[in-house]
């Protein structure tokens with residue numbers, strides 16, 4: 098196995114759909130802030146985009162492996178019904194902002210496909226977007242246009258690069274779209290640990306759901322996660338793990354209901370990556386949700402997973 102010098106980190110400038118206004122409820126600028134943080138911290142080799150692995154936008158054929166062709170066409174053509182665009186929370190019409198959000202969805206999805214490809218090659222890789230876990234087969238929802246993890250799994254399966262996968266989703270919201278998409282798929286195990294009273298309502302049924310009470314703090318959260326990992330079936334041997342490292346369980350998150358600290362998130366990511374790497378499971382990391390008005394702090398918080406993954410990459414831990 099060829100070992101690159103630095104952890105493979107995937108980024109595309111279009112992750113920040115710049116045509117979306119700054120005051121939109123979704124903190125779109127965080128993707129650029131995250132990339133800048135990673136460059137400033139030396140986790141990528143060069144400034145600007147040069148140090149990142151840059152995906153080409155996902156073709157329609159990839160998206161249609163996990164979503165209905167009608168929905169994919171509507172998003173790409175700017176003809177999505179207003180009611181569905183409202184459920185997603187983005188202006189997905191044919192105006193500039195809508196086209197930018199659709200293009201962003203294609204890039205972020207391809208980014209997770211590339212992240213998974215590099216994880217299979219190198220053992221671990223991290224996207225700087227992804228984790229659009231509310232998108233289901235028929236349509237998107239909750240700021241999620243295309244379910245990037247589901248698309249990546251179907252692309253890799255179609256190419257016979259994987260058979261099975263494990264999805265560990267620690268975003269504070271339940272991964273309902275992902276759970277629905279793989280509900281009857283014995284090859285794909287879905288785990289979601291989330292705030293019980295948070296969106297979505299009602300919840301879907303993952304293979305394992307851990308619903309946490311409001312205001313759960315670091316110690317209880319980490320103890321529960323540790324037990325969850327310890328109790329996974331001993332014979333489990335996924336071809337790849339997708340880890341949704343959403344930072345919205347943080348106490349300062351606008352949409353979370355939990356009370357984790359930055360250090361708690363760091364320990365959480367360490368627990369997950371340690372469990373996977375000890376078993377030689379390739380891990381593709383996606384960043385998931387994070388909703389804070391302080392974009393600099395949010396970009397830095399999202400970089401925790403890249404820092405933790407870099408430590409595993411360097412065999413420091």
Ligand SMILES: [Zn+2]
Pocket residue numbers: 268269270343345385386387
């Ligand atoms: Zn979330």
